[in-house]
Amino acid sequence: MVCLEHSYIKQAAIFNALAxxxxxxxxxxxxxCERCACAIKxxxxxxxxxxxxxxxxxxxxxxVYARREGKWTYYSIDRSGCLFAAELIKTIPAIDTDxxxxxxxxxxx
Amino acid sequence: MVCLEHSYIKQAAIFNALAxxxxxxxxxxxxxCERCACAIKxxxxxxxxxxxxxxxxxxxxxxVYARREGKWTYYSIDRSGCLFAAELIKTIPAIDTDxxxxxxxxxxx
DNA sequence: ACCTCACATCCAAAAATCTAGATGTGTAGA
DNA sequence: TCTACACATCTAGATTTTTGGATGTGAGGT
Numbered sequence: 534m535v536c537l538e539h540s541y542i543k544q545a546a547i548f549n550a551l552a553x554x555x556x557x558x559x560x561x562x563x564x565x566c567e568r569c570a571c572a573i574k575x576x577x578x579x580x581x582x583x584x585x586x587x588x589x590x591x592x593x594x595x596x597v598y599a600r601r602e603g604k605w606t607y608y609s610i611d612r613s614g615c616l617f618a619a620e621l622i623k624t625i626p627a628i629d630t631d632x633x634x635x636x637x638x639x640x641x642x
Numbered sequence: 643m644v645c646l647e648h649s650y651i652k653q654a655a656i657f658n659a660l661a662x663x664x665x666x667x668x669x670x671x672x673x674x675c676e677r678c679a680c681a682i683k684x685x686x687x688x689x690x691x692x693x694x695x696x697x698x699x700x701x702x703x704x705x706v707y708a709r710r711e712g713k714w715t716y717y718s719i720d721r722s723g724c725l726f727a728a729e730l731i732k733t734i735p736a737i738d739t740d741x742x743x744x745x746x747x748x749x750x751x
Numbered sequence: 752a753c754c755t756c757a758c759a760t761c762c763a764a765a766a767a768t769c770t771a772g773a774t775g776t777g778t779a780g781a
Numbered sequence: 782t783c784t785a786c787a788c789a790t791c792t793a794g795a796t797t798t799t800t801g802g803a804t805g806t807g808a809g810g811t
Contacts, residue, residue, distance in 0.1 A: 582770080
């Protein structure tokens with residue numbers, strides 16, 4: 534059983550990685566295909582250092598996986614990280630609500 | 643069919659609302675039960691104006707619903723907003739990947 | 752009408768994030 | 782070993798976000 538209380542900071546890091554238009558665009562580019570930094574850089578038209586900055590945020594959050602091959606770095610979606618993120622967000626709407634049942638009774642009055 | 647390309651900004655706003663430890667904590671408090679601002683304020687030990695600021699971000703993102711009753715404002719999870727967010731994040735891991743099939747063939751060589 | 756309460760909004764300062772040029776690091780080829 | 786390349790990291794400045802006290806607003810209560 535995971536203690537959500539102590540993982541809010543980690544959760545926030547994941548959502549923060551998703552909270553940027555360019556990073557979402559990068560994730561879109563990585564859908565299904567590994568790409569090297571230079572390819573992403575050209576697609577998004579970003580300075581190299583800026584791309585590197587955003588890639589680091591995505592990798593640190595666990596959403597993206599980086600693989601070094603010679604001079605190139607290939608990035609790809611980290612499936613397990615993304616599945617974790619999807620699980621996280623599923624817990625938020627709280628479709629199955631058990632707390633505050635007394636309040637529900639109030640509403641039903 | 644939704645054009646994801648043009649909705650990255652809206653998506654980013656939703657994830658941005660989730661990209662903060664305190665806001666996640668607030669969503670945790672709201673799981674299943676409506677709460678008034680003062681209750682949340684006491685749980686999180688935040689100045690009133692600061693709480694109001696975070697509640698506005700959550701409401702603007704569509705994740706939380708605010709209801710006025712007399713002097714009090716009651717907040718609750720906006721289920722449809724959260725379901726939309728869950729749908730969004732589901733599209734990111736790209737479990738079903740169709741693009742770049744030529745690259746997959748390369749890998750299989 | 753006046754007061755208080757619950758909350759929203761304003762505002763200036765503080766903190767965090769982002770940008771992009773400069774520099775550093777590791778790899779590969781000559 | 783020298784050079785070029787691909788990318789990471791550093792850095793200072795720009796921009797954005799957050800904070801929290803002050804103030805505004807609307808709903809009761811007296």
